[in-house]
Every structure is written in structure tokens, then in C-alpha cells.
Amino acid sequence: xxxxxxxxxxxHVQAAGDPAAYLLPDEGLRAYMAHCAxxxxxxxxxxxxxxxxxxxxxxxxxxxxxxQRWTDLIEAVTIAPDANPDLAPLNRPGDGANSQLSRPGxxxxxxxxxxxxxL
Numbered sequence: 001x002x003x004x005x006x007x008x009x010x011x012h013v014q015a016a017g018d019p020a021a022y023l024l025p026d027e028g029l030r031a032y033m034a035h036c037a038x039x040x041x042x043x044x045x046x047x048x049x050x051x052x053x054x055x056x057x058x059x060x061x062x063x064x065x066x067x068q069r070w071t072d073l074i075e076a077v078t079i080a081p082d083a084n085p086d087l088a089p090l091n092r093p094g095d096g097a098n099s100q101l102s103r104p105g106x107x108x109x110x111x112x113x114x115x116x117x118x119l
Contacts, residue, residue: 003048004029007055014059023062028070032058035074 007029015021024032036051054077062068
């Protein structure tokens, strides 16, 4: 529901606040969300950056090509899962990998209590 609201607000901003200028009907929003769910699953809810970018790109194509039908464009939109490197697991000290985390008692970072913090 929140994602639908976000897409509808983006559509509203793109149309400069004029509902008569919407390039995509409500049915198109639902079709786009279904397409995203089919392509990358529920990842489009958790990390929606690529999904939103694809949506705005589709609106730009519709704006630049007034004769283009949105139904033809939905399936052509390619969306990749959004990888967030901040969520990648950290290497732990002593696991054989070159870790940049400090061990407690290291002289160069003894004041930093969070240097060895892992989730």
C-alpha cells in the first residue's frame, strides 16, 4: 500500500499536480507493481531505488513519446534487485580474510570501543 502511494505521488509530481496530465492510470500503477513483483520478488519493497528509477524512466519515455502506450512499456522495463553494500556481512578477525576490524587491545585503536562491533 505504501509503495502504491509513493508511485502515485511520483506520478502526481511528474504531471505538475494536474490529474488530467497523468501519463499512467491507476491500473498502470498496479500493473507496474505486479511486473516488479514478478521480476525481482519482494525485494522491490525493501530496496526500492531501482524500482522507482525504472518507474520514473518509464514516465519519461511516455512523456517524450505521446503516442506510446503504457501497456507496451510495462513489460519492457528492466529492474534489477538493488544490492546494498552496507548490508553485506563483515569479515571477522581471524576468519582467514583480510579484515579491517580491530581486535580488542590493538594499540592503534584502543580508544574506539566500536571498532570490533558486529551485528
